[in-house]
Amino acid sequence: MGLDRKERALVGHLEGRQGLMEAELAALVAQNSFTPNREGVNAVGDHIQAELQKLGFRVAELVTGGVGRTLVARRAGDPTHRLLLLGHLDTVHPPTSSFNSFVGGPAGVELATGPGVADMKGGLVVVLEALRALAAASELDGRQVSIVFNADEETGSASSADLIRAEAQDAELCLCFEAGRMAADGKTTFVTERKGFGRMKLVATGRAAHAGVDPAEGASAVLELAHKIPELHALADPALGTTVNVGLFRGGTTANTVPEEAMLELDYRFPDEDTQLELEDALFRLSAKNFVKGEGGKARVTTVLKEHVKRPAMKSSEASERMSARLVKWGADLGLPLVPESRGGSSDAAFAADLGCPTICGLGAVGGAFHTDQEWIQRRSLVDRSRLLALTMYRFFRL
Numbered sequence: 001m002g003l004d005r006k007e008r009a010l011v012g013h014l015e016g017r018q019g020l021m022e023a024e025l026a027a028l029v030a031q032n033s034f035t036p037n038r039e040g041v042n043a044v045g046d047h048i049q050a051e052l053q054k055l056g057f058r059v060a061e062l063v064t065g066g067v068g069r070t071l072v073a074r075r076a077g078d079p080t081h082r083l084l085l086l087g088h089l090d091t092v093h094p095p096t097s098s099f100n101s102f103v104g105g106p107a108g109v110e111l112a113t114g115p116g117v118a119d120m121k122g123g124l125v126v127v128l129e130a131l132r133a134l135a136a137a138s139e140l141d142g143r144q145v146s147i148v149f150n151a152d153e154e155t156g157s158a159s160s161a162d163l164i165r166a167e168a169q170d171a172e173l174c175l176c177f178e179a180g181r182m183a184a185d186g187k188t189t190f191v192t193e194r195k196g197f198g199r200m201k202l203v204a205t206g207r208a209a210h211a212g213v214d215p216a217e218g219a220s221a222v223l224e225l226a227h228k229i230p231e232l233h234a235l236a237d238p239a240l241g242t243t244v245n246v247g248l249f250r251g252g253t254t255a256n257t258v259p260e261e262a263m264l265e266l267d268y269r270f271p272d273e274d275t276q277l278e279l280e281d282a283l284f285r286l287s288a289k290n291f292v293k294g295e296g297g298k299a300r301v302t303t304v305l306k307e308h309v310k311r312p313a314m315k316s317s318e319a320s321e322r323m324s325a326r327l328v329k330w331g332a333d334l335g336l337p338l339v340p341e342s343r344g345g346s347s348d349a350a351f352a353a354d355l356g357c358p359t360i361c362g363l364g365a366v367g368g369a370f371h372t373d374q375e376w377i378q379r380r381s382l383v384d385r386s387r388l389l390a391l392t393m394y395r396f397f398r399l
């Protein structure tokens with residue numbers, strides 16, 4: 001089908017913008033926004049907020065919690081084509097990391113690296129740039145668009161999940177700008193399904209004692225959790241697509257003290273609600289099970305579930321499958337071969353999909369090595385993905 005004259009002008013506008021997009025991305029990357037770095041996250045939000053205001057968005061709410069602010073921006077218009085765009089301002093890279101800047105290089109170098117380039121400051125730049133192109137073509141006038149860029153995606157979106165749900169409630173389409181990936185035959189991916197995720201923090205409390213003088217007086221919290229760990233891992237079932245990982249384990253004070261306190265944090269994943277409920281049930285039961293016992297089998301260490309955050313699995317629907325097929329066609333019209341994928345990592349798109357809103361994720365820059373200090377993007381994908389978003393919005397508003 002190709003592009004008509006107006007569409008050609010719209011996406012053509014983006015062709016010369018790669019240098020500007022990279023400069024904007026470099027500035028966002030240079031500003032550390034590790035989730036606990038509240039000031040840093042807010043500084044990234046300040047830039048985005050100012051840019052959205054220039055484009056006629058009202059930044060309707062700024063929510064301050066223990067983490068940085070979540071931006072909720074809206075533009076009023078045609079209520080029959082309500083569009084929601086999702087992204088996050090935070091990254092997993094601490095300010096102390098030596099991996100702290102955007103490295104692009106001369107034209108012709110295919111990849112750029114930097115903390116958050118793919119996950120997902122590249123996606124934020126893609127959104128801003130597509131919106132600028134649409135605004136320049138007067139294509140945002142009369143269009144209803146909501147944007148939620150939250151501050152705590154990487155820790156499970158505890159402060160922002162309800163805001164996302166509220167905006168998704170009556171959206172006709174939700175697009176999320178986590179990174180796409182490279183696939184075979186020069187194709188790149190977007191995401192239609194994701195596993196759900198949960199994180200639990202367990203804190204065990206026993207009784208301290210001198211390890212040499214009165215060991216029997218003590219009750220080891222470290223020993224209690226150490227017993228639990230292999231059993232927690234054993235709850236994962238590859239055949240069902242579930243995983244469990246105890247990623248953090250700490251306890252005790254000195255080698256000659258029976259440890260009174262210990263904690264662990266675990267991450268679990270599941271492909272759908274049935275496996276989720278079953279796995280959570282098993283996790284709760286095992287957390288409550290006692291291993292360190294005294295006389296008469298009495299439990300001597302108590303374990304408490306201190307924190308629990310989770311996101312549902314993102315399942316495709318008939319409506320999201322239709323949108324996915326359109327995106328593949330629309331990508332082809334731009335010369336961008338696209339392929340939908342189902343991915344293990346979870347994202348906030350799941351909150352929208354869970355409410356029945358047709359949802360597509362993975363529309364940000366194309367990259368990889370997420371959450372490592374080799375995180376990279378394909379530089380050209382900044383322009384390509386903003387062309388794709390501009391065309392997608394243009395055509396969505398006319399459906």
Ligand SMILES: [Zn+2]
Pocket residue numbers: 088119120153178
């Ligand atoms: Zn992300």
